[in-house]
Amino acid sequence: MAARAGVSKSAVSRVLSGTGRFSDETRERVERAAAELGYVANAMARGLVSGRTHTIGMLVRDASSMVYTALHAVMERRASELGYRVVTTTGVGRVQDEKSALAALVSMRVDGLVVCSGLMPAAEIAEFAPRIATVVAGRPELHPALSSVYCDETHGGATIADAVVAAGHRTAVVLTVPVGDALTQHARTRAMVERLREHGVRAVDLDASFVRPVSDLAADVQDAVRESGATAVMCPTDRLMLELCDALSRRGIRVPEDLSVTGFDGVFPLANDWIGFTTLEQPIERIGREAIDLVVGRIDDPSRPVEHRSLRGTVIPGRTLRAVS
Known part of the structure; x- marks a missing residue:
């Protein structure tokens, strides 16, 4: 690829990894050469070298739930803004299955975990926290090893x-x-x-x-x-x-x-x-964005203190509640 782009191998490496210094012209040449050669970056391989894959593993309990769907969408957007991709797995209603799903995400060398499930006990989730940045989103969770953000x-x-x-x-x-x-x-x-x-x-x-x-x-x-x-x-x-x-x-x-x-x-x-x-x-938007901010913060600084963020919702008046005398 370096020969096709007419730049050094180190320049290609810097452009593809997004690290170091390179000019717009170098970036354009490398990207054009990559497209011509059908190159697809292997995030896993880069992770073996850099120690990071820039991926976040997410466990969502019920993909059919509009709450989890909305939360997932917000978190994907925020992760993308911060330069991360999201790999998602869903639960099937049993604690052991959800724990196995988390283990599978860890085996994929994700940099952090976000757990969106009201089923899995905190102690089960906390087993992953010493090895990988882990945040619980969407449920009240005050475990001392787990950061969390949720509606009160x-x-x-x-x-x-x-x-x-x-x-x-x-x-x-x-x-x-x-x-x-x-x-x-x-x-x-x-x-x-x-x-x-x-x-x-x-x-x-x-x-x-x-x-x-x-x-x-x-x-x-x-x-x-x-x-x-x-x-x-x-x-x-x-x-x-x-x-x-x-x-x-x-x-x-x-x-x-x-x-x-x-x-x-x-x-x-x-x-x-x-x-x-x-x-x-x-407050789904805030819960999702702040959950990603928390997990990325812990990826960047594993010594960062655990945080529990409780956010308040608001009543939406509607026609289904009628006043009675």
Whole structure:
């Protein structure tokens, strides 16, 4: 390639690695020669020499989740801005599988790891931290070996509960998620229940385990509303809110005329004004960008102190929460 470009081998090396000094003319000649020869840079081979591959491994629990999809997109953009590529793997709902996926990413010689999963226990993730820069994104995580950035789930759950109380509701059903299903959804739904009760509002705690079909959940919601006189239902996610509203409609229950419903996450398109969900919007853009900044910071300086960044979401008013007298 050096001969084709008419420059030295060291100049080719500097241009391809993006290090050292070279002129625009040299860069253009090398890039033109690379294109003519069909050259594709081998990041893995360069990593063996430089000690870095400029790649970040990312574990995303559920690729079908709009929250994880949005978070992944933000992190890819930020990584690109900082000169890194992202290699992504997804979980399949079991802790051991997620741990194996992280091990596979490490074997690819990625420079850092970002874990976006509410399932994998902190102790399992922390096993990787001594060997590689590791950050947890999107869930409250205070492990002393793991930097993290996340939405304050307790504040979010309490804030959306405040909106329900402010609308005049005195009894509400809360679809609570077990901690074994999702750490984030468990924290936010428990906060909803606790804040409602702090206000003197009756909170009917209804199990919303992931294994339960929405049709069964809708039937239980209908029964709980009939027995308790509840005028609102609080959901752990916008996705479940959409599915529940659809199931309730098939049972002849109108939202919000017969029953108010709230969600949580606030990710487009479910946060679109045309749909009109009343929900808690997570600061996804900030979570994603700051997670990448944290992991790159630890790649650059392994002695950098662990940081835990808690970011607050905001309520998006919508048509699904009706005021009652």
